[in-house]
Amino acid sequence: MIRNLMYRIPLLLITVSAAVTLSGCWNIKDINHRSLPVIMGLQHKNGVFQVWLLLPEASEGRSNVRVVSDAGKTIEGTIDRIGKNMETRVDLLHLKVIVFGQALAEKGLGDTVSGFMRARDIPAKTLAAICDGELEPLFDRLKSSTSNNGIEAYNYFEKNAGWTPQVAQTRIWQIYRSLHSYTRDVAIPIIKPGRTTTLESTGSAVIKNGRMVARITPDETLLYNLFNGQGAQGRIEVMDHAAVQILTDRMTHQSALKEGKAVLNSRLHLKVTVLETISSPTSDRIRQELNELLTTRFQRMFRELQREEADILGVGQFFRARMSREDLRDWRSDHYPHLLINFRVDSIIENVGLLNTMGP
Amino acid sequence: MDLLAFLKTRQEQDADLFLHRMFVADQSVVLAGFKSLIDLPQTMMLLQQQARNTVASERPLFALESGIGTCIRDADERRVMEAISEGDLILLPESVPLCIRIVPVNRTLTRAIEAPTTESVLRGPISAFNEDLDTNLGILKKLVVSPRLRTRSFWMGSDVRRHAVLVYMEGRIDPALLTAITQKIESNQETDVPDLMALTRLLGFPKWTLVTRYNTTELPQNAASALSKGKAVLLLDRFPFAIVLPSLLLDMFFADNDMNFPLFYAVSFRFLRMVGVLTNVLLPGLYVALVSVNPEVLRIEIALSIAGSRSEVPYPALVETLLLLLILELTLEASIRLPKTIGPTITMVGGIILGQAVVEAKLVSNILIIILAATTIANFAVIGFHNATTVRLGKYLILFLSAVYGLMGLFVGTVVLCAYIAKVSTFGIPYVYRWRARDRNG
Numbered sequence: 187m188i189r190n191l192m193y194r195i196p197l198l199l200i201t202v203s204a205a206v207t208l209s210g211c212w213n214i215k216d217i218n219h220r221s222l223p224v225i226m227g228l229q230h231k232n233g234v235f236q237v238w239l240l241l242p243e244a245s246e247g248r249s250n251v252r253v254v255s256d257a258g259k260t261i262e263g264t265i266d267r268i269g270k271n272m273e274t275r276v277d278l279l280h281l282k283v284i285v286f287g288q289a290l291a292e293k294g295l296g297d298t299v300s301g302f303m304r305a306r307d308i309p310a311k312t313l314a315a316i317c318d319g320e321l322e323p324l325f326d327r328l329k330s331s332t333s334n335n336g337i338e339a340y341n342y343f344e345k346n347a348g349w350t351p352q353v354a355q356t357r358i359w360q361i362y363r364s365l366h367s368y369t370r371d372v373a374i375p376i377i378k379p380g381r382t383t384t385l386e387s388t389g390s391a392v393i394k395n396g397r398m399v400a401r402i403t404p405d406e407t408l409l410y411n412l413f414n415g416q417g418a419q420g421r422i423e424v425m426d427h428a429a430v431q432i433l434t435d436r437m438t439h440q441s442a443l444k445e446g447k448a449v450l451n452s453r454l455h456l457k458v459t460v461l462e463t464i465s466s467p468t469s470d471r472i473r474q475e476l477n478e479l480l481t482t483r484f485q486r487m488f489r490e491l492q493r494e495e496a497d498i499l500g501v502g503q504f505f506r507a508r509m510s511r512e513d514l515r516d517w518r519s520d521h522y523p524h525l526l527i528n529f530r531v532d533s534i535i536e537n538v539g540l541l542n543t544m545g546p
Numbered sequence: 547m548d549l550l551a552f553l554k555t556r557q558e559q560d561a562d563l564f565l566h567r568m569f570v571a572d573q574s575v576v577l578a579g580f581k582s583l584i585d586l587p588q589t590m591m592l593l594q595q596q597a598r599n600t601v602a603s604e605r606p607l608f609a610l611e612s613g614i615g616t617c618i619r620d621a622d623e624r625r626v627m628e629a630i631s632e633g634d635l636i637l638l639p640e641s642v643p644l645c646i647r648i649v650p651v652n653r654t655l656t657r658a659i660e661a662p663t664t665e666s667v668l669r670g671p672i673s674a675f676n677e678d679l680d681t682n683l684g685i686l687k688k689l690v691v692s693p694r695l696r697t698r699s700f701w702m703g704s705d706v707r708r709h710a711v712l713v714y715m716e717g718r719i720d721p722a723l724l725t726a727i728t729q730k731i732e733s734n735q736e737t738d739v740p741d742l743m744a745l746t747r748l749l750g751f752p753k754w755t756l757v758t759r760y761n762t763t764e765l766p767q768n769a770a771s772a773l774s775k776g777k778a779v780l781l782l783d784r785f786p787f788a789i790v791l792p793s794l795l796l797d798m799f800f801a802d803n804d805m806n807f808p809l810f811y812a813v814s815f816r817f818l819r820m821v822g823v824l825t826n827v828l829l830p831g832l833y834v835a836l837v838s839v840n841p842e843v844l845r846i847e848i849a850l851s852i853a854g855s856r857s858e859v860p861y862p863a864l865v866e867t868l869l870l871l872l873i874l875e876l877t878l879e880a881s882i883r884l885p886k887t888i889g890p891t892i893t894m895v896g897g898i899i900l901g902q903a904v905v906e907a908k909l910v911s912n913i914l915i916i917i918l919a920a921t922t923i924a925n926f927a928v929i930g931f932h933n934a935t936t937v938r939l940g941k942y943l944i945l946f947l948s949a950v951y952g953l954m955g956l957f958v959g960t961v962v963l964c965a966y967i968a969k970v971s972t973f974g975i976p977y978v979y980r981w982r983a984r985d986r987n988g
Contacts, residue, residue, distance in 0.1 A: 216856065217856060280846050280849060
């Protein structure tokens with residue numbers, strides 16, 4: 187027993203002292219000594235990166251934000267310089283939204299996003315957005331209109347908060363994935379300071395290989411979200427005669443290669459409810475118009491996407507099993523522009539709202 | 547009559563000892579015993595009555611079969627003193643060299659059967675054990691009306707002797723367990739048992755342990771159900787708790803009283819207790835890990851609100867937590883010591899004044915107050931105070947590991963605790979074993 191103890195006590199002491207001395211726990215900073223930026227703005231001008239950070243001020247009872255910015259050759263270097271000048275450590279681990287300047291997006295986000303993924307100091311789930319116009323006024327607006335520690339911009343994109351399906355929702359890892367995928371591109375929401383609201387979305391940017399090549403409208407973004415199964419519930423669709431709300435949406439696809447040409451039969455199954463009518467149209471008419479509207483809107487958007495060779499809908503995914511890897515490499519340039527898509531909308535009007543007075 | 551001489555010298559050192567000379571059926575006898583334990587007038591009356599009966603039936607007064615008492619053979623000083631200190635009356639006839647031990651009328655030195663003071667019952671029998679061994683055994687026998695019930699009596703200790711009774715149910719208890727317990731008790735019978743620590747040593751359990759190997763319960767129904775499940779119950783004289791052997795992990799969560807409720811409620815009560823233990827063990831560590839090492843796990847809203855509430859706190863999260871935990875443990879300890887009349891004072895001082903002022907003084911963040919209040923409340927969701935004590939220690943290990951390694955430390959600490967608990971066993975029965983009641987007679 188004594189012998190046993192003689193071995194055990196030193197062993198225990200060594201373990202405990204090693205646990206304390208090797209852990210590096212003296213570098214740990216408590217949460218109140220870290221600045222947790224919520225939004226980062228990035229712009230690239232004249233070979234210089236400009237970085238804005240929206241920092242919630244941690245103080246009891248009040249919710250305040252401040253915007254710090256700096257410029258430099260590299261993003262990480264600039265953030266580091268901001269941190270050096272701050273009284274707290276800048277910790278990007280709670281960064282929610284990165285707003286890229288349009289110029290930077292048009293030049294290409296590839297290096298930037300790869301850098302974020304490599305450094306891992308920014309969570310991969312951070313949402314991306316593109317600013318329509320200058321970043322300065324956007325941050326001014328965010329700073330002046332904040333009432334909630336500056337997380338409004340995050341709530342704007344958050345599915346369980348203010349997000350609506352007319353706004354694309356793309357995360358940093360998705361952009362990174364699109365950089366390395368042959369068959370998938372992404373759309374990033376375009377925002378600007380709103381007239382009466384904090385933010386306003388003016389559509390989405392089509393990002394091909396990390397570069398912004400086109401933009402689509404909010405209505406087209408809804409189709410993009412429908413196509414990607416981003417449940418468009420609660421969305422109000424306005425037509426000439428009625429407004430409907432999409433209850434559920436489901437997509438089915440059938441891909442084929444006919445004589446070397448890619449053919450995709452896509453069907454959008456919608457269940458909608460009627461919210462508002464003008465001059466009492468029949469249900470059939472509403473359904474017909476809804477189908478026509480969505481089909482033409484989709485065709486128009488798809489033609490443009492084909493022209494830009496940007497596969498933001500990810501239709502190439504349906505041909506992955508049908509093509510060799512070599513063929514897929516040229517998917518965007520060879521096959522995608524000639525893809526024949528048969529898009530059909532099947533909508534069911536589930537009910538006519540709480541009034542049951544409309545004809546069949 | 548050297549025995550009488552011995553008692554006389556003894557009387558000079560022990561004022562409590564009486565030597566009373568009287569006549570029983572015309573025979574001169576000396577009665578010896580302790581005044582404080584024996585109701586002498588009553589006993590004398592009883593003795594006279596018995597003597598009259600014996601004489602009437604024309605039997606020799608001091609013969610064995612006359613039934614006055616038991617005769618101590620080869621009576622020496624030690625045996626006589628033992629009998630006296632156990633509270634019996636010694637009768638020494640002057641004519642015959644005999645020493646008769648008589649069961650006297652005792653003084654009442656025990657409180658009546660009362661409601662439990664350390665455990666509470668919502669539904670179920672409310673009477674609790676008290677200090678008197680025979681009373682306890684009686685209550686138990688009332689509850690377990692079964693021909694299988696067996697009791698074995700032991701006297702433990704050499705200097706200070708203590709009566710103990712081992713109760714079990716034949717056919718229900720594992721014979722190996724029974725043999726192990728009785729062997730331990732019999733082989734260490736000379737050990738004094740002033741407290742449960744000594745009992746632990748007597749039963750051969752390790753001294754340095756975080757887990758008590760036996761449950762103590764004040765409720766006869768708990769002891770009864772333990773018996774019917776095949777556990778052993780040890781009753782000590784002057785100890786108002788039954789000691790249930792062995793204690794298992796699930797005893798922390800499964801109260802017998804649960805079964806007085808519909809099953810759905812019973813299950814949810816048990817689930818709640820498990821949540822309570824987890825809360826108590828993990829929450830302080832989780833707070834420190836999230837606040838100082840891994841704030842990325844928190845949602846941004848709560849991260850900001852914690853950062854806000856901590857903004858003027860000068861200490862790191864670990865020191866802050868330890869500071870408040872110390873105060874809480876002190877409050878707990880103090881409220882056990884305090885007389886019931888001043889109890890509410892400590893509640894007010896601890897709860898209102900300290901809780902409010904410590905936040906006002908910016909010594910700790912108010913989120914921590916919430917967390918530690920939840921921790922302390924959760925601590926006592928488990929069954930039995932000894933189990934609550936066991937749980938109390940675990941959180942410190944996790945707290946320190948979390949402060950150093952963050953969430954990783956939290957998990958490692960949990961694993962270490964689980965490994966420790968898995969190692970513990972009582973008489974070869976693992977602590978984490980799920981006890982099943984079974985009939986061993988087939």
